[in-house]
Amino acid sequence: MTSSPSPLRPSREEAEDAIRVLLRWAGEDPSREGLLDTPARVARSYEEFFEGYEISPEDLLKRTFSEVEDYDEIVLLRDIRFESHCEHHMVPIIGRAHVAYLPRKRVVGISKLARVVDAYARRFQIQERLTSQIANTIDSVLEPYGTAVILEAGHQCMTTRGVHRPGVSMVTSRMLGVFRDNSDTRRELMAMLNRPNIGELSA
């Protein structure tokens, strides 16, 4: 995950040992052939699932386009798939994010909005905090007239265990600036979200 790990961070070997303990605790024999490479695979998967801890979301938004300084309408990137992990049960949260801002002077490359979503999603999360972190970062770095973030997600801690309710999704939002204060602007955003998604045409 990092080339210079913090002294508090366990080594890869310790992480793999912990995975062997979990396998034993589940009733398995980590030395059987099919499981021999599993601790290393899981550790590699964790590096991927949790790479957000190594990314600075603020830095992702530093490069802005000055040529479009006079654009002052809503920019919306919708249906951004994200994958996160619930901090309570360490199982996946899979959903879609819709991210909008109304630029004041700074416009960013749209992929950067998806990268900010990933930078926070690839950590242990609860959905409310994930929603706020994405919105707050865009708002503080770009200083737009407003920022809006809406997340819809399925939580495997509710679908594959515990209360077992497949098909349930959780919806959260954070509205800042004009999206919070101006009902016309918020309505315009909702109308944009309700239009058919043509993104798949270019997929």
Ligand SMILES: Nc1nc2c(ncn2[C@@H]2O[C@H](COP(=O)(O)OP(=O)(O)OP(=O)(O)O)[C@@H](O)[C@H]2O)c(=O)[nH]1
């Ligand atoms: N608000 C919120 N709750 C979440 C999120 N992810 C998981 N949870 C909930 O966190 C709660 C943790 O509750 P606990 O009672 O401590 O854990 P538990 O005994 O495993 O609970 P059950 O899931 O009901 O079996 C559960 O109700 C989860 O559904 C999230 O992103 N936001």
